[in-house]
Amino acid sequence: xxxxxxxxxxxxxxxxxxxxxxxxxxxxxxxxxxxxxxxxxxxxxxxxxxxxxxxxxxxxxxxxxxxxxxxxxxxxxxxxxxxxxxxxxxxxxxxxxxxxxxxxxxxxxxxxxxxxxxxxxxxxxxxxxxxxxxxxxxxxxxxxxxxxxxxxxxxxxxxxxxxxxxxxxxxxxxxxxxxxxxxxxxxxxxxxxxxxxxxxxxxxxxxxxxxxxxxxxxxxxxxxxxxxxxxxxxxxxxxxxxxxxxxxxxxxxxxxxxxxxxxxxxxxxxxxxxxxxxxxxxxxxxxxxxxxxxxxxxxxxxxxxxxxxxxxxxxxxxxxxxxxxxxxxxxxxxxxxxxxxxxxxxxxxxxxxxxxxxxx
Amino acid sequence: xxxxxxxxxxxxxxxxxxxxxxxxxxxxxxxxxxxxxxxxxxxxxxxxxxxxxxxxxxxxxxxxxxxxxxxxxxxxxxxxxxxxxxxxxxxxxxxxxxxxxxxxxxxxxxxxxxxxxxxxxxxxxxxxxxxxxxxxxxxxxxxxxxxxxxxxxxxxxxxxxxxxxxxxxxxxxxxxxxxxxxxxxxxxxxxxxxxxxxxxxxxxxxxxxxxxxxxxxxxxxxxxxxxxxxxxxxxxxxxxxxxxxxxxxxxxxxxxxxxxxxxxxxxxxxxxxxxxxxxxxxxxxxxxxxxxxxxx
Numbered sequence: 181x182x183x184x185x186x187x188x189x190x191x192x193x194x195x196x197x198x199x200x201x202x203x204x205x206x207x208x209x210x211x212x213x214x215x216x217x218x219x220x221x222x223x224x225x226x227x228x229x230x231x232x233x234x235x236x237x238x239x240x241x242x243x244x245x246x247x248x249x250x251x252x253x254x255x256x257x258x259x260x261x262x263x264x265x266x267x268x269x270x271x272x273x274x275x276x277x278x279x280x281x282x283x284x285x286x287x288x289x290x291x292x293x294x295x296x297x298x299x300x301x302x303x304x305x306x307x308x309x310x311x312x313x314x315x316x317x318x319x320x321x322x323x324x325x326x327x328x329x330x331x332x333x334x335x336x337x338x339x340x341x342x343x344x345x346x347x348x349x350x351x352x353x354x355x356x357x358x359x360x361x362x363x364x365x366x367x368x369x370x371x372x373x374x375x376x377x378x379x380x381x382x383x384x385x386x387x388x389x390x391x392x393x394x395x396x397x398x399x400x401x402x403x404x405x406x407x408x409x410x411x412x413x414x415x416x417x418x419x420x421x422x423x424x425x426x427x428x429x430x431x432x433x434x435x436x437x438x439x440x441x442x443x444x445x446x447x448x449x450x451x452x453x454x455x456x457x458x459x460x461x462x463x464x465x466x467x468x469x470x471x472x473x474x475x476x477x478x479x480x481x482x483x484x485x486x487x488x489x490x491x492x493x494x495x496x497x498x499x500x501x502x503x504x505x506x507x508x509x510x511x512x513x514x515x516x517x518x519x520x521x522x523x524x525x526x527x528x529x530x531x532x533x534x535x536x537x538x539x540x
Numbered sequence: 541x542x543x544x545x546x547x548x549x550x551x552x553x554x555x556x557x558x559x560x561x562x563x564x565x566x567x568x569x570x571x572x573x574x575x576x577x578x579x580x581x582x583x584x585x586x587x588x589x590x591x592x593x594x595x596x597x598x599x600x601x602x603x604x605x606x607x608x609x610x611x612x613x614x615x616x617x618x619x620x621x622x623x624x625x626x627x628x629x630x631x632x633x634x635x636x637x638x639x640x641x642x643x644x645x646x647x648x649x650x651x652x653x654x655x656x657x658x659x660x661x662x663x664x665x666x667x668x669x670x671x672x673x674x675x676x677x678x679x680x681x682x683x684x685x686x687x688x689x690x691x692x693x694x695x696x697x698x699x700x701x702x703x704x705x706x707x708x709x710x711x712x713x714x715x716x717x718x719x720x721x722x723x724x725x726x727x728x729x730x731x732x733x734x735x736x737x738x739x740x741x742x743x744x745x746x747x748x749x750x751x752x753x754x755x756x757x758x759x760x761x762x763x764x765x766x767x768x769x770x771x772x773x774x775x776x777x778x779x780x781x782x783x784x785x786x787x788x789x790x791x792x793x794x795x796x797x798x799x800x801x802x803x804x805x806x807x808x809x810x811x812x813x814x815x816x817x818x819x820x821x822x823x824x825x826x827x828x829x830x831x832x833x834x835x836x
Contacts, residue, residue, distance in 0.1 A: 503654055506649035507646070
């Protein structure tokens with residue numbers, strides 16, 4: 181009887197030094213994953229069905245690099261959507277500003293890469309602050325529509341090709357003059373992979389540090405109950421603007437890395453569909469969690485790529501990656517509200533129940 | 541002078557297209573608080589259903605009365621799809637606004653991909669009845685008949701909607717629901733029936749926009765709805781959410797501004813001016829021309 185009662189009692193919080201070794205090891209898991217990811221290009225392991233040929237073939241490394249960039253991008257979007265509760269439909273704008281800003285400065289103005297990148301990221305961040313200052317005057321759904329409209333201006337500007345700057349529909353290939361040697365050529369794809377990995381690590385670090393800071397607590401408060409934060413004497417507008425600006429800057433940085441990985445800008449990066457797919461990534465992965473959006477972004481881009489290359493073999497609408505991803509997304513909204521990140525907590529009670537049943 | 545008249549009337553034609561899409565969006569948002577990203581899909585469904593009916597449905601055809609029948613089929617298809625979406629996908633998520641938006645986003649992605657898988661991504665030539673290919677001389681300007689048709693259709697839809705909202709019992713419930721949904725529910729009226737109806741009406745209007753827009757543009761493609769939807773969103777925000785009349789004013793303002801600036805400035809500048817107008821309206825009057833205050 182007493183045993184049954186103690187089994188029902190909630191587990192007391194254990195200080196870290198007394199925690200079982202398995203949980204202490206879990207804290208190092210991200211580090212282990214990072215080391216594995218860094219060493220991945222040295223593996224010649226073929227993964228049939230998942231990738232064509234050896235893993236460290238330049239083509240596969242480039243796919244992985246794109247996946248990593250989008251993992252970071254999804255994490256930066258999650259700073260808005262999952263952490264602050266801002267439903268922005270214009271995140272693609274700041275990503276595209278990073279892509280096109282750097283590309284135009286390098287290709288047309290002849291700037292060296294690092295200068296162009298700094299200018300583009302700083303400029304995009306200022307842009308995010310200005311547009312955020314206007315858009316945040318509205319809330320909720322209206323905010324979503326307004327950010328969508330602003331992003332649409334970016335798409336129009338790029339598509340109409342004013343002054344021959346952006347190349348319009350054709351896109352703008354990145355001129356290789358301003359680039360350092362270690363980023364050029366197929367043999368150096370591995371450096372781009374490491375660059376993308378570094379970007380992902382930076383975003384995850386920044387977002388999780390911000391989320392753990394006092395500012396992050398206020399942001400979580402805004403997500404849960406904005407009025408209450410206002411009553412506490414804090415200015416919601418200012419905190420939301422900080423989150424919006426920071427997310428915009430991180431997205432612009434991702435744009436620079438993406439530009440280098442794919443070697444040029446295409447108008448696709450300005451489309452509202454890009455923002456919608458970011459939303460899908462975050463919701464699939466698990467909004468407001470550290471690893472959910474990253475996993476969602478990587479998985480989404482991988483599936484998108486993989487389904488496109490398999491589309492010839494699949495019947496009917498299944499050959500359309502967006503049909504499959506859209507359908508998965510709708511199902512996820514209904515049946516997995518917490519996304520991939522919630523799987524562990526959903527499985528835990530099941531496992532506990534299974535473990536308990538033989539003893540009782 | 542003739543250029544001015546031409547630009548005004550073609551601008552009004554564009555405004556009519558925006559209004560047809562925006563009126564449904566605005567009502568749905570006002571009543572049910574659902575930002576419907578799938579509204580562009582209803583438009584595409586209407587366009588494709590009309591296109592299909594003109595070729596396959598007995599009695600329907602590309603010109604004359606046959607086209608009217610084809611367009612009617614498109615409108616019914618749009619309304620049916622919209623009602624189905626509300627019943628199956630939106631209703632179970634009642635009052636969970638963000639999830640509803642997410643579902644409509646997923647639906648817009650999957651639906652467009654489905655259309656693409658069925659009929660291909662390339663634009664298809666749309667049947668254009670004989671009369672709509674001609675022009676009518678008004679004040680020395682040759683106005684394309686397709687623009688006039690759009691303006692007439694939008695005016696008819698606006699009149700019918702206003703009469704419906706003013707003089708019928710269901711219209712009263714919808715207006716009251718836009719004003720204060722909780723109160724209407726508390727009085728024992730089932731607002732959810734009105735939701736389905738408003739979705740169907742919005743779907744029908746969007747499908748009509750799809751059919752007539754197909755005539756106006758001469759082709760139909762899966763992504764058409766999405767690009768129109770963004771301007772419809774802008775019209776809804778400028779007009780004030782939940783107000784049909786506000787949407788009409790805003791649609792006229794947006795359509796005319798876009799047409800004139802695109803003609804006298806460079807192409808594309810008009811679209812940017814529209815967004816600038818949106819920013820100004822938000823700074824001066826965040827609730828829109830005729831709307832209630834927008835809150836989270």
